Amino acid sequence: MRKSLWYSVLTILCTLSSIFAYAQDKLITGRVTDASDEALPGVSISVKNKKTATISDAKGEYKIKASIGDILVISSVGYVKVEKSFSAVTTLNISLVADNTSLEEVVVVGYGTSRKKDLTGSVTSITSKDFQTGAITTPEQLISGKVPGVSIISNSGQPGAGSTIRIRGGSSLSASNNPLIVIDGVPLEGEGGIAGASNPLSFINPNDIETFTVLKDASAAAIYGTRASNGVIIITTKKGKSGALRINFSSVNSLSTVAKQVSVLSADQFRTIVNEKGTAAQKALLGTANTNWQDVIYQTAHMTDNNLSIGGEVAKLPYRISLGFQTQSGVLKTDKLQRTSVALSLNPTFFNNHLKVDLSLKGSLQKSRFANLGAIGAAVSFDPTQPVYATVNPQRFGGYFEWLDRNSPTGLMNLAGRNPLGMLEQRFDEGTPQRSIGNIQFDYKFHFLPELRANLNLGYDVSKGEGTVYVSDSSAIGYVVGGKGGTNNIYKQTKQNTLLEFYLNYVKDLRFLKSRVDVMAGYSYNNYLTTNYNYASYTASGEKYPNTDPAFPFDKPENTLISFFGRANYSVNNRYFLTATLRRDGSSRFAPANRWGLFPSIALAWDLKEEGIFAKNETLSTLKLRASYGVTGQQDGIGNYDYYSYYALSAPNAAYQFGNSYYQGYRPGGFYANRKWEETASTNLAIDYGFWDGRVKGSVDFYVKKTKDLLNNIPQPAGANFSAYIVANVGSMENRGVEFSVSTQIIRKRELTWNLDFNATYNENKITNLTVVPGDQNYVGFPSGGIAGGIGGQFAFINSVGYSRNTFYLYKQVYDANGKPLEGVFVDQNGDGVINQDDLYRGKSSVPKVFFGLSSSLNYKRWNLGVVMRSSVGNYVYNNNYSQSGVQNQILGNNVLYNASTNYLTTGFKGNSQQLLSDYYIQNASFVRMDNANLSYDLGKIMKNSNVNLRLNASVQNVFVITKYTGLDPEVASGIDSNLYPRPRTFSLGLNFDF
Incomplete structure (x- = not known):
């Protein structure tokens, strides 16, 4: 009896002890890795239905308390979420598998983001993992050949040179054919760079870029209205992320050589022709050298590009700081570019994640010496039998060989080509262009209505280009009688773009037909101000050339764009999708009667994969039909004030002489009061497809773009205007084309994968009036x-x-x-x-x-x-x-x-x-x-x-x-x-x- 009692008591105590042990939290440790056993920092580990949570550190390690029976939830962007039930073990290592669908789930679009499955327009997004690699100097090179319908041709091999970018062919004749480029919500001015740097993208460090999103059809681009006729490229830079400290350092060093030279006669071929067909005087001009002038002006160029980024979280403030330094010489001697860039991103949240703040600041300083590009043509045509350096009077003209004439006041032969190397080494065109682009976005999710967000974006784009052009007074390209020649001139220009945008966005999942509503409406204000500084001309010794004083030290052309815009997305049962956008733009470049333009678009999509006939098909993973129509506008390429008669300062070479003095005057310019928006109407039909769980996927797009009211440079009858040509709305043009893209994962094994992507574009351009x-x-x-x-x-x-x-x-x-x-x-x-x-x-x-x-x-x-x-x-x-x-x-x-x-x-x-x-x-x-x-x-x-x-x-x-x-x-x-x-x-x- 007594033994039985003690046994019962012991059993109860053991049970209570077991229950207490089961309920007591235990410390669990472990490591989170990817499929290659590499550590994954910043992974969220939480206890389901509890507030306990943590994040893996830089080594992928974590610690968390949980009770036996609890379920751990492990999640990270780009990976399949894992749920693990906790037993008595105290060490739990977890391997996450990449989720290809989640990586592509959200796409940046105009004014916000969109789920990829909800897209109805033609949008292509390229992430950093797919960028081109190597010695990249300007960002557009990262996606060259990667996007169907997009042609990117570098304008030259010069360091920092820009590219000609065309999306689905050009939509205009006399106006701009360049796409609108938006960086972190700040649209860049559409018409070139600043003095001393013609490529506006050369100021953006390619290593700071996270994604490129290309909006190609009107449905995707019409939200940008007047500036979207040639498509839109949205660049998103890297942001701060929560988690442990992360440091990245990269360095690229390269050597560049001229791949091919212009084919010209050798010195021996040249002598043969002159001796056979030349006069005695011409034969006497032949030299004894064998000079390849292209070898003389070109060099093996070196580039080094070093980048350091630091990211993490301090006091719950995610941040990222990056510093880049690049120096690159051109294959043309004396060409050199040096760029220092800094970027800062702060991304805090407040009020339990209801208020998100994104601060992005980017600055770049370039120090360049621009080679005299005229030396390229001079090297192609200069006499190959002449030496590089003079053997007669080597102390003159910098010691370079030049064509001489005793009877000329300068000693130089008039209208003769100059020494190509002397053209390079005796001209110093040095500039220090600077640029800063930044913005701060406040995104507030209302506490009383979390489906409604308010977004305020304040941005700027400020640039300054200044430099000097110096040519020695002993140089043949700047020589005058008496040696008081040469050049010592300065130039300067500043540009300022200020931006204010505000929009409201309401997103709601409805029970009715399993539908989803996403509505947005907003306002935008853009002001562009340029200051051109005017200076007199000076000799190499600093003496002012006569009659070169400008009438005014500067002028300030300015234009403003004000816009109202809205977009509505509606989906039903994850199968049927509708997108409608509307933008109303007003530009100060047009007369009041034609100032405002209205740009609508509508698009439909049908996800056939969700239909019963296809839903159970295991081979087919994606099948979606898209159709869209919209109108976009164009105003780039016209003057700020050309819609009314105005007077502008004449050029220095058009000054009037009064006595011994010359004066610049004001003269009328051509004007056209009836000018209005150039408009492009686009139709797009497409199909998105995918097979075998996305191992083969892509799209086919058919499009037609019809531009009317072309901004066309047309002649004026004599005496009818103050200019022989004006830009007026005359004519129409169209582009028709097909785009095809396919991405395949031919091999997908643990240690061997092979991805192959291919795209093709057919575009036919035709002028219709x-x-x-x-x-x-x-x-x-x-x-x-x-x-x-x-x-x-x-x-x-x-x-x-x-x-x-x-x-x-x-x-x-x-x-x-x-x-x-x-x-x-x-x-x-x-x-x-x-x-x-x-x-x-x-x-x-x-x-x-x-x-x-x-x-x-x-x-x-x-x-x-x-x-x-x-x-x-x-x-x-x-x-x-x-x-x-x-x-x-x-x-x-x-x-x-x-x-x-x-x-x-x-x-x-x-x-x-x-x-x-x-x-x-x-x-x-x-x-x-x-x-x-x-x-x-x-x-x-x-x-x-x-x-x-x-x-x-x-x-x-x-x-x-x-x-x-x-x-x-x-x-x-x-x-x-x-x-x-x-x-x-x-x-x-x-x-x-x-x-």
Whole structure:
């Protein structure tokens, strides 16, 4: 009995002890890693249905208290959420698997974000993991060849040079064809950079960029109204994140070489021609040297790009600070760019996450020396038999060889080319452009109505460009009688863009039909103010040139844009989606009667994958139909005050003389009061597809863009205006095209993956009207594309109804039986026996019809091999080097000897001015280019008991080009190849520390 009692008591005590032990919290420790066993910092670990939570540290380690039976929830953006039931163990290691769908779930759009599955417009987002690598100097290079419908052509190989960016072809003729670029909510001014730096994007450190989002159709872009006719590129920079301290350091060092030179006669070929066909006086001019002047002016260039970023959280304040320093010399001697950039991001939250504040500040200071680009053409044409340095009177003109004339007051031969190296080394064009872009956004989720948010965005974009141009008074390019010449001038310009935007956003999931409402309405104020400073001209010694004083020290052109906008998204049952936007813009660039424009859009989407017939199909992972229509506007490319008669300060070379003094006056400019918005209406039909759980996915888009009321530069009748040409609304144009993209994961194994992405774009451009009265058969069109080498204005293109813009308008060349062109002999198109402008015909266009992009990424264990290739088909280029210098007169038709293109050996042309307009010089410039090849190795942790990870990489840029084009480079944005700054081939080695 007593034993039984004690046994019962003991049993009760053990049970109570077990219950107490079960209820008591225990400390659980562990480590969170990814599929490659790499530590994952910043992962959220919480106890389900309790307030207990923590975050993994830089080593992926965590500590949390929980009771037996509790469920731990482990989650992180970009990874599949894991729930683990806690038993008696005290150590719990967790491996997270990447969630490809969540990585793409939210996409940045105009004024906010959107779930990707809710998108109805044509939007492409590229994240940092897919950027091009290597020696990247300007941000747009990161996505070249990555986005269907987007063509990015670097304007030259000069450090910091910009690119010509076209989204679904150009929508305008005389106005801008550049897309609107928005950085962290701040739109950049649409018309170029500042004095001393022509590329506005060169101020943004590519290492600070997180994503590019490209809005291509009107449904996606119409929320930006007047500035969206050519598409929108939204750049989002990296932000502060909660969690432990994270430090990243990267360094890239590279060498660049000229991949190809312009083909000109060698010194021996040159001597042979002069000795055979030159006069005695010309033969006497021949030298004894063998100089390749392109070798003289070009060099192997070096670049180093170093970046440090620090991110983490201090007192619950997420932050990120980055510092970048880049120095790059150009392959053209004396060309150098140095850039220091700083970025700060603070992203705190208040009131239990109801108020989010995003502060973003970016600053950049450049110190540049700009080479004299005229030296490129001089090197192509300078006599190869002359030495670089003078052997007679070497103390003059900096010691460089120059053409001399004893009878000239300066001792220099008039109208003779100058020494290419002397042009570079004796001219100092040095500038220090600066720029700062920043904004602060307050996003408040109302306490009493959490579905409603208010967003206030205050931003600015301030830049200053200033510098000096100094040319020694002993330099041949600035020499005057008496030695009091040269140049010592300063320049300065400032630009200021201020921004205020406010919008309300209401998002609500409704039980009715499982629908979702997302409504937004807002207001925007943009002011653009430019200050141009005017200075007198000075000699190298600082003596002011007579009559160069400006009438006023500066002028301040200004324009303002005020907008009201709204957007509504409505979805039903996660299957049917509707988006409608409306924007009303008012610009000070138009007269009051035409100041306001209205830009609507509507889009529909149907997610067929959610329908019963497809829902259970395991092969099909995505099937979505999209359709949209919208109108966008255009105002870039017109003056701030051209809508009324005004007076502007005349140029210094148009001053009036009174006695011994010269005065700048004010003179009237051309005006057009009836100018209004150029408008582009876009229609888009598309299908998004995916198979095998997203291993193959992509989209096909069909689009039509019709632009009316073209801002067109048209001639004025004599005496009708104060300008020979004005920009008026005359004409229409359209672009039709197809975009195709596919992303595939060909191999997906634990230690081996291979991703292959491909995109293709077909775009056909056609001008549909160019006259006030449509269908005027007497109007041929207006010319464009000036040709160098002729007397007077000669043009390669004509813009005509029924043809693409930049269509070549030339004579059709006649050839002999052996296929050799006959100089000055052309097809008589109208059969009147006379060759004149009536025999010019419309031929090919410089605008490509098809372009492709291919990206490949092969990962094996810690190795990665990446390749990016691009191709363009159907674009043609006028070889102006052939036409200008491939003739005998180039060598023997001047007061000194000039080198010629090797094309002279093929044609034997003497030099007929009419020959410049021959279609012989039009060449097929289709090409396949490997932009980038990159090999990297991830060493992982490089020291015991540390979290320092190291990654090494090597890359080559501009690896090769396959083309039939015989000139320097087939990729010429203007369509006329004349002394292009060569794009270099760049070899880079880099490392990346992450800890």
